[in-house]
Amino acid sequence: MGYINPLLKLPAASGLLRMPAEQRRAIALVLRELRDQANTEAEQAWRRRKGPMAAYWRAVSTYARHLAHALEQPKIGTATGEGNA
Template sequence: MTARSSKPSVRNPVLALPSAERLKSLPPEARQAVADILRDLSIDARARAQVSWRRNKGPMAVYWKAVGAYATHLYRAVRP
């Protein structure tokens, strides 16, 4: 078993994007507003994934799970 890297850019692939530094240069108020939207998107997408899974709609559950995961990655990259 191999140990997983603890580098932030491995744990959060959004941080490896060239434009990630531009997110950090936004004013704190703008970053907070974007972070709030992304957090809401993440919560909503994960809830939709659960509903889809319970209704035996596997492909939609996977889609919403991925949306939730990336929304969380973006939220963590942009939050002040």
């Protein structure tokens, strides 16, 4: 991703990044699936003219993607742009 993940600015994000890599990968995989499913729900809601539900599902998709990306960071410093000297 070509931007600084806004979720990584929250204090709880460091807890995610301290998890063992294997656990982070497993959770990120589930979050990627959640993202795909939420996108599908958003498209269906949009086709049914249910704008608020489409927006809700699109937000779920975005948060799932941001969380998955955060979990895929190799270490704390690289996630926030810190420690890259």
